[in-house]
Amino acid sequence: MPVLWLFLIVLALAAFGFTAGRMRVTTAGGERPHSLPNYYGWNVAMKVMAPALLALVVWLLVQPILVDRQVTAGLGEGAVPEGSTLGLVMSDVRRVADGLDTAVDRGLITSGDADAMSAADSNVRSLLGEAGVALGSDVSPEVLEAAQTYRAMNATGDFWRTAVVLVLAIAGLAWGIAQSHGSFRARNSVETGIRMILLAAASIAILTTIGIVLSLVGNTWHFFQIYPASKFFGSFTWSPSFGGGSELGIWPLLWGTLYISIIALIVAVPIGLFAAVYLSEYAGPRMRAWAKPLLEVLAGIPTIVYGLFALLTVGPLLLTVFGRDGLGWMQAGTAVMTAGLVMGIMLIPFVSSLSDDIINAVPQSLRDGSYGLGATQSETIKQVILPAALPGIVGAVLLAASRAIGETMIVVFGAGAAARLSLNPFDAMTTVTAKIVSQLTGDADFASPEALVAFALGMTLFIITLGLNVFALYIVRKYREQYE
Missing domain, CATH: 1.10.3720.10 (MetI-like)
Structure with a gap:
């Protein structure tokens, strides 16, 4: 499922939860509720959105890294031609995978044909050209196989991402509605949730700075391992x-x-x-x-x-x-x-x-x-x-x-x-x-x-x-x- 649709579904569930939580308190008889009705609605909406959207963001950040590592590890030494690099080969893999996805979306081939296609097929290059992929050379068997693996792993990851996000949203909806009764302190729950959201927002700048520093330090250390620091700081050329x-x-x-x-x-x-x-x-x-x-x-x-x-x-x-x-x-x-x-x-x-x-x-x-x-x-x-x-x-x-x-x-x-x-x-x-x-x-x-x-x-x-x-x-x- 596309990320936009998934996001809109979570928002729709949150809106439904807000209405349901509020109505459940206002229509229930008995003792006076602890908090205003809107707090019960927001309690349900936050329990729907917070875990689901957090899982969505984490999944979007982690999945590309894991897929790239798995595909890179599966490439043999022969997949990198002389004069090229692993980074360039992975760029070709992503372009071929995107081209196959585009061809499937346009109805040029089926998903099964894309997975069964071989590099010896003469239609591979023309098909990728129709899909808008420009390659400087023919598609090697290793690159095509890696692209097919890349597509399959992304498809599996997308399926489980959709399942996990929807399960968390529905579970949060059920949990929030179950809490929507007069004795529940909805205001305290909402204020605690808002405090955590503000704390997370304040932590983004710190975490971003730490991430920037770590990425710079790691690659700088790698550079000084292959190029002497004395030449870097001692040369005037x-x-x-x-x-x-x-x-x-x-x-x-x-x-x-x-x-x-x-x-x-x-x-x-x-x-x-x-x-x-x-x-x-x-x-x-x-x-x-x-x-x-x-x-x-x-x-x-x-x-x-x-x-x-x-x-x-x-x-x-x-x-x-x-x-x-x-x-x-x-x-x-x-x-x-x-x-x-x-x-x-x-x-x-x-x-x-x-x-x-x-x-x-x-x-x-x-x-x-x-x-x-x-x-x-x-x-x-x-x-x-x-x-x-x-x-x-x-x-x-x-x-x-x-x-x-x-x-x-x-x-x-x-x-x-x-x-x-x-x-x-x-x-x-x-x-x-x-x-x-x-x-x-x-x-x-x-x-x-x-x-x-x-x-x-x-x-x-x-x-x-x-x-x-x-x-x-x-x-x-x-x-x-x-x-x-």
Whole structure:
């Protein structure tokens, strides 16, 4: 059964349970029920949805992993041709399995024919072509057999998933309706269930972070087992080659990342801070009412749009001024300066919004006291408001720096792809994030250091941004002023 239908059936059972639980209490005579009727309805609905949907989510996460492991274990050494990898073979297996499913759904063949088909059958390739599957070579017997096993295991898993989810939903429905009597404390049960749901929601961020760290650590450790850490951190050359003989030094990428981020902060911090001071101290209510939302519109623009802006507008404009026809400093539109300027524009609302909130948090009594001593508005801003808000502003700048270090699309379009150590801001460079994308683009062999280096780069970037965030929180908490 499709997942959407299963989900809708569970919702329908929950709606029926809500109505049945509520009606059972309202129509029953005798003593007054402990809770309001709606609580009895929600008690039934929660007992239907919670276990069924939890089982559905867990099944959807676990089944693909188990099926892939079983199919991979069943592939012999001869299934991987020379020059290919196990990952590429499994990609072909999934494509063939999807093609067979599509052919069955369209009525081109029956499910039994799909399971009995052999690689020697001349119709296999044409059938997959009709199903929209493009393969670079003929389907080998090992791949077809693995695809048929893949289909069979998924079909079995889907059947048991449907059965388990429906059994849990029906059992929860029966349990909830049985509890719908006047002496049952339905309100306490519902509130406990809501508390558990909120706890689970709060735990998602923690569990996600742990999962990210574990995945990075595991693959990074695997990378350092096949490529020395001394070369990764000690080399100043980045020259990956999937044919072997790669030099994977991180320093050119790290330098490009920091260089572009510094230029972006040089652009964003003054403009964002000045905008925040104006909006909080000088602008009237009407001006602030439309100027602040317009400024924050920049934060809603996708980074891919900023990348296109860098490629099509800022780069050619800088090339006109600093290129061969101008000062002669710039060879192409893709450069550190191009990406830094556009990234700085992107960070302006980030800095201005945080700084504006922090400046507005400074008590009005400090301003009134400064004015009472004869200070002007500009003197009050420089000598009272900004010093009081400085810890928060520093934290905002450090958080903006973390955002700049993790940016990808602007760098891909605006800075180029050259990994070099240079002080010239008009040279093309690249960053850690851009190289992570390039190393994992396409069907990468995760047994090679050229692909696994992406995880080492990601781990390094994670540690840097985590350190900046922790330092920003430390600064904010240590020097934050407490006002009554």
